[in-house]
Amino acid sequence: MADAYVPGLEGVPVTESKISFIDGKKGILEYRGVPIQVLAEKSTFEETAYLLLWGKFPARGELEQFDQELRSHRRVKYGILDLIKCLPNTSHPMDILQACVAALGTYYSARDVADKEENHRSVIRLIAKLPTIVAAFERIRRGDEPVRPRDDLSHSANFLWMLTEREPDPLAVRIMDVCLVLHAEHTMNASTFGGLVTASTLANPYSVASSAVGVLSGPLHGGANEEVVIMLREIGSVEKVRPYIEELIRAKTRIMGVGHRVYKVKDPRAPILQRLAEQLFSQKGESPLYRIASEVERVVVEHLGAKGIYPNVDFYSGIVYDKLGIPLDQFTPIFAISRVAGWMAHWLEQMERNRLFRPEEIYTGEHDLPYIPLERR
Numbered sequence: 265m266a267d268a269y270v271p272g273l274e275g276v277p278v279t280e281s282k283i284s285f286i287d288g289k290k291g292i293l294e295y296r297g298v299p300i301q302v303l304a305e306k307s308t309f310e311e312t313a314y315l316l317l318w319g320k321f322p323a324r325g326e327l328e329q330f331d332q333e334l335r336s337h338r339r340v341k342y343g344i345l346d347l348i349k350c351l352p353n354t355s356h357p358m359d360i361l362q363a364c365v366a367a368l369g370t371y372y373s374a375r376d377v378a379d380k381e382e383n384h385r386s387v388i389r390l391i392a393k394l395p396t397i398v399a400a401f402e403r404i405r406r407g408d409e410p411v412r413p414r415d416d417l418s419h420s421a422n423f424l425w426m427l428t429e430r431e432p433d434p435l436a437v438r439i440m441d442v443c444l445v446l447h448a449e450h451t452m453n454a455s456t457f458g459g460l461v462t463a464s465t466l467a468n469p470y471s472v473a474s475s476a477v478g479v480l481s482g483p484l485h486g487g488a489n490e491e492v493v494i495m496l497r498e499i500g501s502v503e504k505v506r507p508y509i510e511e512l513i514r515a516k517t518r519i520m521g522v523g524h525r526v527y528k529v530k531d532p533r534a535p536i537l538q539r540l541a542e543q544l545f546s547q548k549g550e551s552p553l554y555r556i557a558s559e560v561e562r563v564v565v566e567h568l569g570a571k572g573i574y575p576n577v578d579f580y581s582g583i584v585y586d587k588l589g590i591p592l593d594q595f596t597p598i599f600a601i602s603r604v605a606g607w608m609a610h611w612l613e614q615m616e617r618n619r620l621f622r623p624e625e626i627y628t629g630e631h632d633l634p635y636i637p638l639e640r641r
């Protein structure tokens with residue numbers, strides 16, 4: 265038994281996996297051996313999800329079938345919509361999502377995780393229904409009725425349709441799709457690990473996904489993209505960047521959207537998002553936030569680059585979503601509707617050779633203490 269405590273399990277492998285690979289020094293990310301840049305340029309979310317789940321690019325017929333299955337499982341039960349309506353519309357959308365994903369499990373008999381056909385259906389349902397839940401909450405909290413999913417649209421186009429009830433713009437669809445590809449998987453991150461801990465008890469996949477959604481919601485993980493936009497808005501102008509960032513560094517306050525446990529160079533997804541952002545701004549008009557962000561990157565790298573602190577994926581994703589008109593607190597739910605593909609890929613892999621996660625702790629308390637009667641304490 266290992267007796268060295270490693271805070272945050274840094275560098276401690278918790279599983280073996282064939283799903284994705286990171287080289288944090290060279291800035292490499294691959295899904296099933298395929299570089300992320302290639303997938304961002306040539307693939308779609310549906311095809312990438314298939315690749316992650318089943319370890320190979322689908323043949324045409326396989327992709328069509330998978331896509332068709334996703335399209336036909338987009339609708340959620342009225343009970344889920346009623347649940348959303350019952351919960352406070354001031355809730356954070358991640359809390360709504362976590363509750364609704366857990367509630368999905370009440371509708372489907374997925375308790376036998378040895379049943380491969382049911383597992384397949386669960387994976388399809390989760391990937392297909394998360395966007396519907398996210399969009400439904402957005403509509404309901406604005407006082408509108410949820411928009412029914414359309415099965416003539418791609419995954420990304422349908423999500424934008426359900427959010428706005430407007431025919432989605434092709435550039436917005438492509439950008440949303442690339443964002444979903446970029447966020448779909450990232451080795452053993454906190455939410456994937458959280459999901460796997462739940463999975464290792466043989467809990468149903470809806471519990472696995474809802475655990476992962478909960479883990480993703482924190483600002484040190486998925487919540488960072490929201491914090492980045494808050495910070496950029498607070499900075500307000502390019503001239504104010506240097507004093508603002510230098511003050512954060514002096515006060516040893518975390519700067520959101522930079523730094524990463526594994527990457528010690530710029531996150532390979534960040535430049536892809538930067539290019540998307542530039543494309544978006546050239547068509548839809550400049551974003552002052554982008555100019556502020558570029559300056560933040562320059563000042564952060566100047567001061568903290570030597571420590572391996574560079575922008576991560578969350579640094580530019582929020583700016584893109586903001587320009588697409590997506591509300592700030594929906595950024596992390598969008599991360600979840602993408603990452604669910606990775607969570608489910610890990611769940612399927614774990615089910616092939618499961619062992620309960622049951623780590624150790626190093627006890628630092630006292631022993632053999634006497635019971636002190638209440639009146640003598």
Ligand SMILES: CC(C)(COP(=O)(O)OP(=O)(O)OC[C@H]1O[C@@H](n2cnc3c(N)ncnc32)[C@H](O)[C@@H]1OP(=O)(O)O)[C@@H](O)C(=O)NCCC(=O)NCCS
Binds near residue numbers: 483518519523571
């Ligand atoms: C992601 C993150 C939690 C990883 O942290 P970690 O691996 O636990 O790194 P540590 O906390 O050990 O930090 C190592 C050093 O880098 C510094 N550092 C790490 N992230 C930093 C940040 N965002 N801003 C300023 N300094 C940072 C730490 O202060 C520490 O400095 P020190 O050695 O002088 O004490 C961290 O970089 C962070 O909080 N980033 C902001 C949140 C974010 O963007 N999350 C999304 C990740 S995709």
